Amino acid sequence: GQQVMQIPQYQHVQEGEDFTTYCNSSTTLSNIQWYKQRPGGHPVFLIQLVKSGEVKKQKRLTFQFGEAKKNSSLHITATQTTDVGTYFCAGKRANAGGTSYGKLTFGQGTILTVHP
């Protein structure tokens, strides 16, 4: 079945340092979504990437979708304590049909800790 791997599993940074998490799929994806989960909270949608090679920015966050649509990354510039949480990528295998139509596969997440 489809697998989505995220690295690293944990990342500890000092406030002001940059942070990057990587997402790799075993199959080509139709698109990819990113979610953030604050400690003790629930996942919240951040962004969706659809096109090969697409890059999107949200303030200090930069999201990239690989040319082959099998990998993605999230980069945070100058981390702040409000960035603490777990970041998940989620995608669906391209051309999946039948009972796979509604299924998103989530990566394991990267837990970000920011030290003030």
Added chain:
Amino acid sequence: NAGVTQTPKFQVLKTGQSMTLQCAQDMNHNSMYWYRQDPGMGLRLIYYSASEGTTDKGEVPNGYNVSRLNKREFSLRLESAAPSQTSVYFCASSVLAGDSYEQYFGPGTRLTVT
């Protein structure tokens, strides 16, 4: 709008007991999902309902049943709880099924089976 609500927030069961986790959304979404979250495992799909009247298995359906009661409500039932079902359970909804639609998550139910 309350978004996605889940009850209960916390639950402790003994092995073999049964219970139903309730989920409701007020966003008029067609699709609803149940996930479990375990440390280091991310979110794993248990069951989903693309539209009212349909349900399909996800990645880890064994030991669970679901009911799409109406467009708003999607419940998850554990018939005979096992310690391996200790987890945090999230319900989610989206406008339509498929990868093009963001999912909105409820606050979660933290279940412990002893």
